[in-house]
Amino acid sequence: MSSVEVPPRPHRDEDTRRLARKESMPAWLPISIFLGTSLAVGLPILMFRRARATAFKMSIDDPSAAPPRRVLVSSSSPAPVTISRTANSSSRRFRSLPTTPTTSSTTEFKDSPSEWDSHPSLLTALSKSTTSNALLAGKAFLIATTLVGIGAFGVVSAVQHLTGAHTVADFARLMRFWTDQNLRPITDRIHRPPENEEERKTALEIAAFGMGEDEEWTWEEAEKRMKKAYEEGGFSLWGQVALRELEAEARVERARRRREVASEAASRSSVSP
Structure with a gap:
């Protein structure tokens, strides 16, 4: 019984591209x-x-949260008492008191606005x-x-x-080019080459140990040199080697940036009419 070959799917390429686009999205996003x-x-x-x-x-627990102050207001209206006297001084008659009931004094408590009411605290809000x-x-x-x-x-x-810079590297290169073109005094002081024999000698003295003049500096070789220095001379020699490696890295970085600025200037000059 011969095996039946399955014909290829016509949209296999489209599915592959769609899956590739899905897989290109990072999972953390x-x-x-x-x-x-x-x-x-x-x-x-x-x-x-x-x-x-x-x-x-x-x-609830704060004792300073006092209730609003109350003012005692008392109103009283005493009933008048009238005593009539006759002309005859020998006979005095007292008339009965009026039957109008006297108004008893009443006490009313009225709320007066206090500082608590006018300035509510943040806790109340x-x-x-x-x-x-x-x-x-x-x-x-x-x-x-x-x-x-x-x-x-x-x-x-x-x-x-x-x-026109669509990546961080392009933007950094553009900013270095702009700094080199518009802030020339600063870049000249940063990337100043040795001017006399003494400065050239100093530059050679701070070169990395065991690194030739034509040898390109890399971090892998620098780690090997620092490890060898630590094994031979301890921490003091390792510190000296580390300082020289940092100086060598700075020189390599400055040279790389100068090349980037020069290439950016050349590309812009070729594009501009």
């Missing part, structure tokens, strides 16, 4: 977006709930906060974060469009 959104919404709610509970407890306020705060924070992200994305896109 959706995870970080989910975690950031969850924290941006959940943390304000948790903080407001804890602040509300703490404020309510402090408002926090105790009145609700879950809806926490949600509103979380939404405000999320909106502000989104606006900042959109603004940063817009600025980066504008810089890429105006300068």
Whole structure:
């Protein structure tokens, strides 16, 4: 029984490209977006709930939270007493008191505005906060974060469009070229070559141990030299070798940047008419 060959799928290349695009996205990106959104919404709610509970407890336990002051207001209206006297001084008659009932004094307590009422404390305001306020705060924070992200994305896109630098390395090379062209005194002092024989001798003295004149400096060889120095002379010799290796790295970096600036200038001069 002969085996039947399966015909190739017509859209296999498209599926492969689609899978490649999916695999190109790093796995940490959706995870970080989910975690950031969850924290941006959940943390304000948790903080407001804890602040509300703490404020309510402090408002109960705080002895300085005195009740509003009350003022005693008393109103009394004594009834008049009329005593009539006759013309005859020998006979005095007392008339009965009027039947109108006397108004007894009443005491009323009225609330007067106090400093507590006019200036509510922060704890009182926090105790009145609700879950809806926490949600509103979380939404405000999320909106502000989104606006900042959109603004940063817009600025980066504008810089890429105006300068033509689409990567960090291109932008760094462009900035070095701009510094070399517009801040010439500073770059001349940074990348100043030896001017006399004494400076040339000093430059040779700080060269890395065991490194020839035509040998290119690399970190792998520098690690080997520092390890050998530590085995032969201990920590003191290792420190001297490390300082010389750092100086050698600085010289290599300056030379590399000069070459980058020169190549950038040459490319710009070839593009410009």
